[in-house]
Amino acid sequence: MxxxxxxxxxxxxxxxxxxxxxxxxxxxxDVEAALDALRPICEHVEHGGEQALLELGEKFDGVRPPSLRVPQEVLDAALADLDPAVRAALEESIRRARLVHSDQRRQTVTTQVAPGGSVTEKWIPVDRVGLYVPGGKAVYPSSVVMNVVPAQLAEVGSIAVASPPQRDNGGYPHPTILAACALLGVDEVYAAGGAQAVAMFAYGARDADGATVCEPATLVTGPGNIYVAAAKRLLKGLIGIDAEAxxxxxxxxxxxxxxxxxxxxxxxxxxxxxxxxxxxxxxxxxxxxxxxxxxxxxxxxxxxxxxxxxxxxxxxxxxxxxxxxxxxxxxxxxxxxxxxxxxxxxxxxxxxxxxxxxxxxxxxxxxxxxxxxxxxxSNHVLPTGGCACHSSGLSVQSFLRGVHIVDYSRDALAEVADTVVTLANSEDLPAHGEAVTARFEGDR
The missing domain is CATH 3.40.50.1980 (Nitrogenase molybdenum iron protein domain)
Incomplete structure (x- = not known):
């Protein structure tokens, strides 16, 4: 076969x-080929905000959502109506994911480079993430778990989920996806799919009166079709991405x-x-x-x-x-x-x-x-298309940034000043060295 x-x-x-x-x-x-098709979609979202997103839901998903953001009562109802066996299975999936991902958080480490001179590496979560959950040929509440759990354990302060509107669910995402969000305590969920969802997280969205409906995200993660991958490529830089799945x-x-x-x-x-x-x-x-x-x-x-x-x-x-x-x-x-x-x-x-x-x-x-x-x-949001030779799957680290904090005393800087000056001059950047020697001009 x-x-x-x-x-x-x-x-x-x-x-x-x-x-x-x-x-x-x-x-x-061919992600490049998809870019031409989705570029107008992203521009429509950038300039049209909530109205554009509702129109695109109607065009691509066959239904106009009653509202872009899913009301809390709809989330609560989805969880209340969830099959008890499915709820128990999701709870066990969440429990196991938390066990594995809780061990991934890196610790702040300070390295004493010289007496009075240290470098600390501190891990800081991104400010806000937009998590995409597909909803095409299948329903993926498991992808809610795989995206949300590491983001929560990374202590991301603001987490939003987007998933395509469904004709059979009154224009909101699939109820099992909504229930999984509610189970994880995520109350910011949007009825938006495809490239337009990525654009919403990149640009944010305002209503007709100019009020903010969705704040822009710092990072967008989650699997999706070729248009989701292409939108990530197009908007990378404005947003961080996990991968072009x-x-x-x-x-x-x-x-x-x-x-x-x-x-x-x-x-x-x-x-x-x-x-x-x-x-x-x-x-x-x-x-x-x-x-x-x-x-x-x-x-x-x-x-x-x-x-x-x-x-x-x-x-x-x-x-x-x-x-x-x-x-x-x-x-x-x-x-x-x-x-x-x-x-x-x-x-x-x-x-x-x-x-x-x-x-x-x-x-x-x-x-x-x-x-x-x-x-x-383990996490099921993984690199595809041969990218596993250089990229990793989604983890707590995906939502963290390592920041170096350099703390040198006067004596510690003096001890290494000649090294800095020598290297700066070797690169024909003498002002770099002068920025060091200027601190000791009063010693003459």
Whole structure:
């Protein structure tokens, strides 16, 4: 069912890192092409404020929200009406996420560089974050948890959430998303989706009378479609961003010891997201690859979203990569730098320890990606499109800034003055050195 790329023998050894990346399956995700389409949208929000956002909701989501900001009583009602089993599951997801993310907060550290001279690194939360939660083909209350929990543990003072308006919910975001916000104590929620939501957080929004409806944010985080990613790129600088998230992806490094039914189930779990989702198997076992194809055909036909899954599995972004051994497989998955990487091999923990590039690594048969999506305690907002070779998933650190505080006494500065002057002169910036020597002119 999956297309195959054979990298056994010289086929792999002849490829450098760039050639290998180009050979592997990857979704087409042209953010640059989307910029032209969304630039007028962002400009409309910048100048039109609340009215523009309501109009864009009607245009793109098929419903005009009754109000841009979701009233508190609507949030309260969503939580009151939440299925008790779903509430209990969300509470457990929140509990586990808080356990993991609470250990991520860095401490203020002071380094004594010289007698009387110190540098302190202090971690300061951003002032305000806009958290985006998608609401297209699926509903993602889990993304509320993954965005809000680290922001709260970073002690961000102002947190707002945006999610697309829903025709079936009276023009407000999905009630489960609203309930998750209420459960986490987030009362600032907006019925805005796509690029216009990112623009709202970047520019803020005012009503027709000029009153502020939404304050601008300092940082915007959260996954979304190509237009959300493009809006982040366009507005980066005006706002900070976490990443330009693309279609979701899973890579599984497996050998002949892996269970093909479990491998197939996990590949399908990511293909379920949308037609551009990537499902990639890397294996040294043709027998496993054949068995996975058989299991995929059967399981894909039986799953609820079988049409979406079938398109994703047959797309150019999905496939099986055949390699000579696990060592070669590690080279392939490091080049691919998957958002989610599963290791289903003999001695999976040791193999996982050798991986360098992945958004999150799932070890063995009992750590499927779906565990990380909901209840492992890890974060599921992860780098996509190969960006895991240089970027990290969302964490408490995403909402913090490290600030150096330099504190030197007169004697400490005098002791290093010649060093500063020498380096300043070597760069032909003598005034830099003079800014130091001016402090000691009275000593002559």
């Amino acid at each position: 999956l297309s195959r790329i054979d990298l056994r023998g010289a086929a792999l050894s002849d490829l450098d890192a760039r050639g290998l990346r180009a050979t592997l399956p990857r979704a087409e995700f 693309g279609p979701t992806e899973i890579a599984i490094l497996a050998d002949g010891t892996a269970d093909p039914e479990l491998v197939a189930a996990d590949l399908i779990s990511q293909a379920e997201h949308d037609e551009l989702a990537a499902s990639v198997l890397v294996t040294d076992s043709t027998e496993l690859a054949d068995a996975v194809d058989v299991a995929l055909a059967r399981r894909a036909a039986a799953t609820k979203h079988h049409e979406r899954v079938d398109v994703a599995l047959r797309g150019r972004q999905s496939g099986t990569v055949l390699v000579d051994d696990v060592d070669a497989g590690l080279r392939v998955v490091d080049a691919y730098a998957a958002e989610h990487l599963e290791i289903q091999t003999a001695d999976a923990a040791a193999v996982a320890a050798r991986v360098r590039n992945a958004g999150a690594i799932f070890v063995g048969s009992f750590a499927p990606v779906s565990l990380g999506d909901y209840a492992a305690g």
